Amino acid sequence: MMGAYTLLTLLAMVLVVLYELLIARTGIFRTGSYWIAMVIVGFFQVLVDGWLTKASSPIVNYNSDVFSGIRVFFHSPLEDFGFGFALVTLTMVVWDQLGRRATHSVELNNTNVIADSEAVIESEA
Amino acid sequence: MCSQLIHRSGWNSLIVDQHHDLRGIYNWCVDRYQYLILMGLCILGTLPLELVLGARVYRQPRRLMLTMIVPVCLFAVWDVFAIAWDHWSYTPEFVTGWELPGALPVEELTFFLVIPICGLLTLETVRKLRGR
Numbered sequence: 232m233m234g235a236y237t238l239l240t241l242l243a244m245v246l247v248v249l250y251e252l253l254i255a256r257t258g259i260f261r262t263g264s265y266w267i268a269m270v271i272v273g274f275f276q277v278l279v280d281g282w283l284t285k286a287s288s289p290i291v292n293y294n295s296d297v298f299s300g301i302r303v304f305f306h307s308p309l310e311d312f313g314f315g316f317a318l319v320t321l322t323m324v325v326w327d328q329l330g331r332r333a334t335h336s337v338e339l340n341n342t343n344v345i346a347d348s349e350a351v352i353e354s355e356a
Numbered sequence: 357m358c359s360q361l362i363h364r365s366g367w368n369s370l371i372v373d374q375h376h377d378l379r380g381i382y383n384w385c386v387d388r389y390q391y392l393i394l395m396g397l398c399i400l401g402t403l404p405l406e407l408v409l410g411a412r413v414y415r416q417p418r419r420l421m422l423t424m425i426v427p428v429c430l431f432a433v434w435d436v437f438a439i440a441w442d443h444w445s446y447t448p449e450f451v452t453g454w455e456l457p458g459a460l461p462v463e464e465l466t467f468f469l470v471i472p473i474c475g476l477l478t479l480e481t482v483r484k485l486r487g488r
Contacts, residue, residue: 297443
């Protein structure tokens with residue numbers, strides 16, 4: 232069964248993946264560290280999301296008309312894991328985008344420093 | 357004897373009332389902060405990744421703040437619509453009731469800050485331990 236939350240979750244996942252592959256191109260999906268981190272994040276999502284959705288006294292209540300009806304682990308809607316994937320992956324991609332720019336400028340600065348030090352050595356010689 | 361009985365029953369009802377009040381006070385003090393406490397535990401639990409393992413996420417505050425603008429804004433908008441369209445709701449007992457524009461509980465904004473930061477700390481720690 233596809234509800235509105237199911238569709239929005241799939242849309243968010245596709246948009247985040249496309250953003251990385253077509254626009255950001257950080258290459259994060261080709262790194263083992265990303266997938267290892269996502270497994271760890273996924274494990275803790277089971278616990279934290281589980282506390283929010285547990286059947287005995289849920290903090291968040293889902294409208295059964297808008298999601299698949301599939302509950303996993305501690306009564307979490309399956310869609311929540313797609314939501315988490317999109318949220319965390321998007322953050323990591325943007326983080327890497329900004330970091331790449333910073334690393335690039337540091338490299339440029341280092342090049343300048345090296346060039347300056349070589350000029351100093353030359354002038355001393 | 358009669359006064360003793362009255363006294364005793366009075367005392368009993370006082371105990372019952374007190375128990376009831378304590379329960380009420382407990383609910384007021386703890387339950388309404390459940391969601392926020394959970395978020396606080398996530399921040400505390402991941403703090404060693406920065407302080408002990410050297411994830412270097414909080415130590416790049418400008419990069420972190422710029423990064424967070426994207427997920428916080430996008431997911432807060434999604435949340436506002438999801439609440440308006442009745443996709444999900446929050447149990448009043450377990451939230452503070454402090455709401456931002458669009459009926460967005462302050463807890464949700466906290467969630468969109470805390471969870472991605474935990475993700476970044478995890479990623480950077482894994483990278484550091486694997487030597488990038």
